[in-house]
Amino acid sequence: MSDQEIYQKFMEYMNNPVWEFTESEHLMPMLTSFLSPEEAEFLTGFPQGSRTLEQIADIKNLAPDELLPIIKAHCRKGTIYEGKRGDSVRYRLWSAVEMFTRAVFWPSEVQEEAKAMAPHVSKYYMDGWYEQKRAFTHPELRTIPISETVESGTGFMPFEDILQVVENYEYYTVSECPCRARHNEDPAFKDSPFPMEVCLHFNELGHYIVDNNLGREITKEETLEILKKSADAGLVHGINNWEENPDTICNCDLEYCTYFKPYHQLGFEKSHDPSNYLVSTMPELCKACGLCVRRCPMDALQLKFSTEATNKFRKVVVVQEENCIGCGVCVHKCKAKAIILKQRETTTWPPKTVKDMVNLNAMAVLTAKGLMENKN
Ligand code: SF4
Ligand code: SF4
Ligand code: SF4
Secondary structure, three states: OOHHHHHHHHHHHHOOOOOOOOOOOOHHHHHHHHOOHHHHHHHOOOOOOOEOHHHHHHHHOOOHHHHHHHHHHHHHHOOEEEEEEOOEEEEEEOOHHHHHHOHHHOOOOOOHHHHHHHHHHHHHHHHHHHHHHOOOOOOOEEEOOOOOOEOOOOOOOHHHOHHHHHHHOOOEEEEOOHHHHHHHOOOOOOOOOOOOOOEEEEHHHHHHHHHOOOOEEEOHHHHHHHHHHHHHHOOEEEEEOOOOOOOEEEEEOOOOOOOHHHHHHOOOOOOOEOOOEEEEEOHHHOOOOOHHHHHOOOOOEEEEEOOOOOOOOOEEEEEOHHHOOOOOHHHHOOOOOOEEEEEOOOOOOOOOOHHHHHHHHHHHHHHHOOOOOOOO
């Protein structure tokens, strides 16, 4: 088989009705700079759902002890996921997007192939590949407010109290932000000014990361410090958009984030799903310093002339409510305490499980493509 045929078969194997490799001049450079033909051939046919080593040995027609080092090399590369539960170890392919954009950029020392791939991924992403997510009803991240930016005395939904969420984990890790790392390796972009080591992963995913040198173990206290550092820097906390067992808390920046970028640059309707909180202003306290306006990642705040203003500029901050995702980034640094997060009138819940979120998005894409009937 020629190299071209090997890559073609790999792409066909990864494609599905919801998500596929789209045509672009950047596609082949992305693939070939990251995966050798031997690696692409090995990954073709590798289970996309979790399987044991013995099951995969049968599929690949290899002895388990011959197979294991190959799988482990792919785990370290970020192309195969290793899930450990008690004595059971199972492996599966990362999805196509995760394979090319996520795990590979987690380590503090990015591998040479990933560095070579980075400029191609960012261009490919924006050249139609990400477009397939436009129909998603549920972005993979949901905003979780910065602690202490919510009005005191307000009750939290269990999935929205970041301190409680962190408390509930058993194992804590941190990796580099792969969105920023990818852009930093791309000469077309300037280096991100935001902190890098802020991608938090927990429990089973955390063990995969540490066992495969894709990040490092930290304590609960260090996790809270990273959240504080991120909030100070103006990053938005985003947690997996499902209720049961979320394993990731991202700290996202306006410019390079996988979710903010399509919102601002491709005109997607959503970035992160909003939290159940909304900014509320106290015009009489506002000093019109403009800091919150500059910090808001959603362009939801503006300074406007107002008769309620008590400052010399005669201006107060006003909120465009439909843009606010309830992150608290603006509230966190307002010295005048003129803004606060308050509970929205209507409460929304994330999907119960990751499977529910994936299914809802898959149905939305299939409906948009005319492959499924819209039941609404
Ligand atoms: S989604 Fe946000 S924190 Fe996560 S990797 Fe991207 S920018 Fe970084
Ligand atoms: S709300 Fe606070 S941060 Fe925003 S302009 Fe007014 S004083 Fe400044
Ligand atoms: S106004 Fe902007 S910064 Fe403030 S909570 Fe809403 S989205 Fe976040």
